Amino acid sequence: MGTTAPLRLAIVGVGNMGYQHVQTVSSLERVVLAGISDVDQGRLDRAAAHTAAPRYLDYGEMLDKEKPDAVLIATPHYDHTGMAIEAFRRGMHVLVEKPVGVHGLDVRRTIAAHEEAKKKKPGLVFAAMFNQRTYGHWRKIKALIEEGELGRLVRTTWIITDWFRSQSYFDSGGWRATWKGEGGGVLLNQCPHNLDLFQWLVGIPDRVTGFASLGKYHNIEVEDEVTAYFEYQSGAVGHFITTTAESPGTNRLEIVGENGKLVFENGELVFHRNRSSMLEFLRVSTTSFDKVECWQIKVPFQHHGEGGHRLIIENFAAAVLDGSELIAPAAEGLHSVLMANAVMHSSLNGHRPVELPMDEAAFAKELQDLIAASGFTKKTATPGGSEDMAKSYGR
Numbered sequence: 001m002g003t004t005a006p007l008r009l010a011i012v013g014v015g016n017m018g019y020q021h022v023q024t025v026s027s028l029e030r031v032v033l034a035g036i037s038d039v040d041q042g043r044l045d046r047a048a049a050h051t052a053a054p055r056y057l058d059y060g061e062m063l064d065k066e067k068p069d070a071v072l073i074a075t076p077h078y079d080h081t082g083m084a085i086e087a088f089r090r091g092m093h094v095l096v097e098k099p100v101g102v103h104g105l106d107v108r109r110t111i112a113a114h115e116e117a118k119k120k121k122p123g124l125v126f127a128a129m130f131n132q133r134t135y136g137h138w139r140k141i142k143a144l145i146e147e148g149e150l151g152r153l154v155r156t157t158w159i160i161t162d163w164f165r166s167q168s169y170f171d172s173g174g175w176r177a178t179w180k181g182e183g184g185g186v187l188l189n190q191c192p193h194n195l196d197l198f199q200w201l202v203g204i205p206d207r208v209t210g211f212a213s214l215g216k217y218h219n220i221e222v223e224d225e226v227t228a229y230f231e232y233q234s235g236a237v238g239h240f241i242t243t244t245a246e247s248p249g250t251n252r253l254e255i256v257g258e259n260g261k262l263v264f265e266n267g268e269l270v271f272h273r274n275r276s277s278m279l280e281f282l283r284v285s286t287t288s289f290d291k292v293e294c295w296q297i298k299v300p301f302q303h304h305g306e307g308g309h310r311l312i313i314e315n316f317a318a319a320v321l322d323g324s325e326l327i328a329p330a331a332e333g334l335h336s337v338l339m340a341n342a343v344m345h346s347s348l349n350g351h352r353p354v355e356l357p358m359d360e361a362a363f364a365k366e367l368q369d370l371i372a373a374s375g376f377t378k379k380t381a382t383p384g385g386s387e388d389m390a391k392s393y394g395r
């Protein structure tokens, strides 16, 4: 049963992303802003141009005084865990920005707090801002795989090197690209979307081997170039290649199954459809070099063409108000965090393959050691002009 009263949502963190969320929420019918919070008075004042909602420097005070129904967390990564737990303790629904946490233990603590809070309030919703899950092309690929069009999966390769970021981007926030402030680089900031989609489309790998270069092209201490190898018990393999230092970059996803190959690149989805199973063909063919007859099909899909954040917020509100199914339950965010952690864990340990589920405590300790050993001095500067966040989302 739906309710007609709008959702009273508070936003914590009104920096780049949170500022956009303030503007988005101000345009929604079923969500009203109950308050905004940021430790930076200038950011609060900037957001005030778009909302008359009360402003707070202390988010805990905002939660206690305004008593919102729900909280959207758009702060630096380490804070996601503690803030979500504080909201759950108060019986509030949570929509958290990606990544859900910095490492597996933190994500599990948040999920446990949600489960605990649900004992008192069973309908309590916990969602994650995986806005790319709303994109038409990814949804179409998911539907084709689930309908069995590809048959047995063999290989998935994603070259996602168009997350180009300048040094100025990394210098724009003291927390960015440091072990202490952010907990990682391209894997933890830009790629949570792609890692989430990877596991959403073809499943969570069983074994991960990683090669990550730390500060190879930027003056940062975390990874800015990564190649990962994923292995599945089914025999399927995956490759994940990313960087923030390549321009022009590539965004090409290939998913190969026995019945053909799906390729998404440059906004086009093409299905190279085998007339029969290639795995069967290679067993029974009596010729040495013939290939399976294959047809190229340009696959139609409908894409809304926007960032998708509005749709995730609306879906979150519908989940709270009407009991609708979530597009991105936050508990699923554990998988992309563990995939990122496993790549780093492997890379930091001589590229030794890491089995998933991994030793999460060992990785959390490794992160602490990196923080303790860090001699990196962060230089921060304000980037010139106002930044267009739409350029940051990726496709």
Ligand SMILES: NC(=O)c1ccc[n+]([C@@H]2O[C@H](COP(=O)([O-])OP(=O)(O)OC[C@H]3O[C@@H](n4cnc5c(N)ncnc54)[C@H](O)[C@@H]3O)[C@@H](O)[C@H]2O)c1
Residues within 6 Å of the ligand: 012, 013, 014, 015, 016, 017, 018, 037, 038, 039, 040, 043, 057, 059, 074, 075, 076, 077, 079, 097, 098, 099, 129, 131, 173, 189, 392, 393
């Ligand atoms: N979904 C997407 O498309 C997308 C895009 C960009 C960023 N993000 C995510 O959004 C989050 C924020 O990133 P950003 O680029 O906006 O960073 P940002 O640095 O621009 O903004 C973070 C804000 O949080 C504030 N803050 C820090 N500690 C706080 C506290 N204790 N209480 C209240 N406010 C606090 C900071 O002052 C800052 O204004 C990150 O998780 C990031 O990964 C998501």
